[in-house]
Amino acid sequence: MTEKVTTLQKVEAGLARRHRKELIFKTTGMIATGIGVLFLAVFFYTLLIKGSSAFQQSYLLLDIEFSADVIAPGGQLDLEYADYDGIVRAALRKELPEVTDRSERRQLYRLVSVGAAYQVQDAIAAQPELLGETRAIWVPASANVDMLVKGNIDAAIDEELRTLSDQQIGWIERLDEAGRLDLKFNAALFSHGDSREPELAGIKGAMMGSFFMLIVTIALSFPIGVAAAIYLEEFAPRNRWSDLVEVNINNLAAVPSIVFGLLGLAVFINWMGLPRSAPLVGGLVLTLLTLPVIIIASRASIKAVPPSIREAALGLGASRMQVVFHHVLPLAMPGMLTGAIIGMSRALGESAPLLMIGMIAFIVDVPGSFADPSTALPVQIYLWADSPERAFAERTSAAIIVLLAFLLLMNLTAVIIRRRMERKW
Amino acid sequence: MVATLKNYRQRDTEMAANTENTAEKRRKAAVPDYHEQEIELGRETVGHVRCEEPFMVAENVNVHYGDNHAIRDVTLEIGKKEVVALIGPSGCGKSTFLRCLNRMNDSIESARVTGSITLDGADIYSKEQDPVALRARVGMVFQKPNPFPKSIYDNVAYGPRIHGLASDRAELDTIVHSSLERAGLLKEVKDRLDEPGTSLSGGQQQRLCIARTIAVNPEVILMDEPCSALDPIATARIEDLMDELCEDYAIVIVTHSMQQAARVSRRVAYFHLGYLVEVDDTDKVFTNPQHKLTEDYITGRIG
Structure with a gap:
């Protein structure tokens, strides 16, 4: 009996301290969120004020x-x-x-x-x-x-x-x-x-350049990334080699993007002789950049498919291929697509690697194909931000607004795809 | 980095959910004295491992998960059209043994199976034996109902589809309907075959899984604690179903419920620490167990 009382007393003695800690933590969290929101609001406000006039x-x-x-x-x-x-x-x-x-x-x-x-x-x-x-x-x-x-x-x-x-x-x-x-x-x-x-400058060239690049990037990185993820998750034996591959893919995702640009310059332009400043090369470089992101996201979504579904299919006599293509892939697809779109929006916002492959040139013509010289939206922003004319300042902001609108649109698509395709099990 | 590698391996472990790894540890902590006793009592299986009309025969089967010796020298015959119940405390190897019978352990890389298991005279672990063909003959029902996130119809039709059992849509319809009928589910789902299988109740889901298994028309059905996630009413329905199914199929069932083993099975095999301790007719095991360990288990002193 006495023991019970002492337990209660001990608990009560510490309660005030616990509540205080919780309060401090909550307040810190609120302040941190507030600062974040404030920065975002200031950013959007200045951007809209400056850019809307353009x-x-x-x-x-x-x-x-x-x-x-x-x-x-x-x-x-x-x-x-x-x-x-x-x-x-x-x-x-x-x-x-x-x-x-x-x-x-x-x-x-x-x-x-x-x-x-x-x-x-x-x-x-x-x-x-x-x-x-x-x-x-x-x-x-x-x-x-x-x-x-x-x-x-x-x-x-x-x-x-x-x-x-x-x-x-x-x-x-x-x-x-x-x-x-x-x-x-x-x-x-x-x-x-x-x-x-400035009064004649537009972003159509950069938009088309970015568009062609993203076409190349998605056409290459999604199939390759998904295939690699499926192989690594479902078929590759677990040993030192697959561990090494795993480590390297994770490291690649963290490599500074300009390094991919140098790689593209050395391999695609100098060695393979592809045209410089072309969306084709830009797309190839961005493919290298987004591949690790897509592989990691795809592997995560393959892992998230419950093993019970695999066992059910295996138990019925499905081959490993059938298990993957009939069950695992449909269930993992929303996650894979989300990963791909997030990878794409990263690629869309990337400028550093494109500088290396000559996509920073001053190009007046709107590109009509994958091999035409062009620039990309983020690079265009950089170019304009560098221009001394007063009128380019508002156009820089306007281009940023357009870029952000595209990014928002892509992320929204990712969310919608995930909502639509998500299945319960 | 280490954390990533751990994640990487996590699914392996999950796939081996029924393996003895974790259970083994628990067992070591909980019942150390029985380990001694088991050595004292010897390793010969008592009772009758042979049966009259053997269909599936396991001879001296050993299973290792890495360094863990999960099944030790198990010899057991399973007859045509009989229900054999595998019982024993957690981690005794009964699920592992069950998964050997349709080579589900193949997907666990660390698992190594030695000895021989034959189905109708043919070695199922021979190089010529394709596990896909084997699993079409030896179906499996799992502990947790695991319907595919597809319609009820597609759930049942999946097996016949991948094996090409139906030549046209009408034949497939017939297979689906008769399988659902035999699983005792047709009446309940007749009007909503296109609804997702996951929308059913737990008991219905498990019967759907049974219908899915018998749609392939297997010869043996393995059941790994099929009722452990179900309420007593759903359990009773599944048990009734087993009574009917054993007229056509050999059924091997792993169960933790001795009442269930007593109700549904003709023979009972008692596993302990990877050894097959005793096999005999169900009545005999429950009324007059020959082995001290079996007696301790069924009287509730182990488990």
């Missing part, structure tokens, strides 16, 4: 005269060498007729993007019947105008310190009052490749 772009409405004298000097349409710049400039002069001085006019021409001439060229190429007509067309304004409109250039500071002169700002204000200047959706961001002119 989805809009300033356009000028100009009355373009498709003058036959300029475009079709000999009665024949000259789509290549006609002076389209001149047409745009003439339209601009018409808007602000009082500007007559040569140097002032040169200042005026800087308000419109060099891309405007290409737009006029494209318009006449698409609709030859425009020849001789005059049409009002929205053409991209230069990046400096865009920055002023978006409030990134402070008109109050000393003229010397701005990229726009007082005079230019005055013209812009007049154009604005005349309804000739407007912010519109920045379609160029999604339909153009890279450019030195």
